[in-house]
Amino acid sequence: MLRIQPFRRLWIVLGAASFGDWLGLLATALFAASQVQGSTAQGAAFGGVTAIRLLPALVLGPVAGVFADRFDRRWTMVICDLLRFVLFASIPLYALSGAAGGLVVGWALIATFLIESLTLLWIPAKEAAVPNLIPRARLEAANQLTLITTYGLTPVAAAIGLAVLDRGVRGAVGGDLPSWAEPAQLALWFNSLSRLATALVVAFGIKEISEAQRGEAERAEQSMFRQFSEGWKYIGQTPLVRGLVLGIFGAFAGGGIVVGTAKFFANSLGAGDAAFSLLFGAIFVGLALGIGLGPMVVKEMSRRRWFGMSIVLASAAVMTLAFAIHLSMAIVGAVLVGAGAGMAFLAGTTLLGGEVADEVRGRVFAVVQIGTRLVLILAIGLSSVLVGVGGSRKLEIADLGLSISSTRLLLLAAGAAGIFAGISAFGQMDDKKGVPVLADLWGSIRGRPLMPAEPFVSAGLFVVFEGGEGAGKSTQLTALAERLRGQGCDVVVTREPGATGVGRRIRSLVLDTSGDDAPSPRAEALLYAADRAHHVATVVRPALVRGGVVISDRYVDSSLAYQGAGRTLPVDEVSWLSSWATGGLKPDLVVLLDVEPHTGLSRVASRNTGTDRLEAESIAFHERVRYAFLDLAAADPKRYLVLDASRPVDEISKLVVRRVEEMLGKPGGIVHPRPAQGPDTSVQPELSDAELVTMEHKT
């Protein structure tokens, strides 16, 4: 990642800036703690600072994103940072000037307000710019790096730095610090300088930010108000963005409730302040695990699905907290809450960056940023109030001796609400509709995510004949086709391999070769799959769409039996390959003509057409093939008609015809099987421009 120069530069300066921010936060906290006594006063101080941090969001929030989309993002960032440089430095400078304490505090509050306002303009510009600096496929890794730096490395470094600084300086000067060297002051100096550095680096070192920003012309044309309303329209009308926003807000509301109730929750476990810190630590460990290891676990899973699932995981973990009766349970729950939240955070940021078009990205990020602040603070505030009001009351459930505290009820409710938000977000943005969720998750973890079935509506009937050599497939197939044609059906008779031009060439590659020329087992499997892919795309699907009856001599099961059982390739891999080739198309009916290999092979021999490469295999090979077919039929009996192929031709064909006519005659038609699933070919779907941005530009 760091080999991409503009990104590297941005990462370094942002790391430094984030270090400064954390330093400032910690130092301010230290400072505040030493200044005020008692929980009420601390609460008031907290409230005051919170209000100051919230106010800019309310005032500036609506336009912050328009700024990032309308103006050059590089200059937006540079100007904001230069102003922040001045503002940060002004606080300790003013203090040094010897002004009265009250005035210094007053100016600190005003400067904080201004700095926060600038931050609100700066963040959407930065967030919207980053995706343009990196290839889409690397965006997730970039986000991982940034999130770990911002929430993992720098806060720890800041805490250590502050402790060392404090001790070191105090030790050196023998206890009494000159005022300029107080940690809070030093943090402000550092902050100020890091902002200057960021401004310079962005201005001179990352010109790419301006170059990559598109939509120059229309930015100037549209009025700001128009851009503002279009941004909202885009968010409201694009299911992906709607889902993301909903999910992120849900997650933050849940997180807020957890934070708001944490103190009481620790008490309800009968553990003290140490438990409180442990639980918080556990959440952080979980966050780090989720962000650091999440992508490795789910591998190629659809990021849209991962996002929804992570929110459900975090919320379910919040619910388990409600039932935790022991600290150890609560810690496991807290790790899971963190892991789910971390994964959702990573997936969400990556989706926002990668799938929201450049022109509106700033506005979308602004809404997310400001919305999350509001939701978080509301949730923390409301839940602390609720817990405070209801905390003392405990409902004793009869003889069980269980008690329900309002803390736990709140956690339960938060978890339930989060699950609801996760599921609705999932539904809004699912890019693999119809693919079972748990199977997809399991497949992804094993490195083989399932594939969404190709959109396709079959109006016809797809019948496949399977069986060993000489079982009588061609004979029966011809009989069935004649019968149906006689009834006026649109019948397409086809076969694998070799029904198409491409297929005929593949067929001769795979069957007419021998010795050193013969394809190896894996090559053979791929050749059959290639034939099948082309066959399905050009013959089978079009006929089915038209409403025809397609009758095929062999299909997927032959690969499973011959290449899987016969050649002993892993059957699930062969199956996966076939469903990739066919886009998941399954037959409506498989007629399996079961025959002893001896019988079948002797019929073929008496046909006197010579033997192909597979017919020439050993009897043991053909035995394996036969039992593989029978196993497949046993696993899905409804879809198979297994017939004893040693019976006379007419007897067999009567049974086949009866079954097919039954299927065709049923009012309501045929119940098509659910498509088979194979590998996911659309991991991060490259959306077309039309999907990417659905804003019309009417003049």
Ligand SMILES: Nc1ncnc2c1ncn2[C@@H]1O[C@H](COP(=O)(O)OP(=O)(O)O)[C@@H](O)[C@H]1O
């Ligand atoms: N039920 C049956 N009983 C006896 N012989 C059969 C039967 N079905 C087919 N045959 C004969 O067996 C040979 C192979 O049949 P064919 O339909 O070509 O099998 P496949 O297509 O499965 O290889 C042909 O000569 C055919 O006439």
Ligand SMILES: Cc1cn([C@H]2C[C@H](O)[C@@H](COP(=O)(O)OP(=O)(O)O)O2)c(=O)[nH]c1=O
């Ligand atoms: C479709 C398919 C066929 N085969 C083999 C089975 C057959 O031996 C051969 C060709 O099948 P087929 O055309 O049915 O030959 P025949 O008319 O002699 O029965 O290809 C596979 O091994 N895998 C496959 O996926």
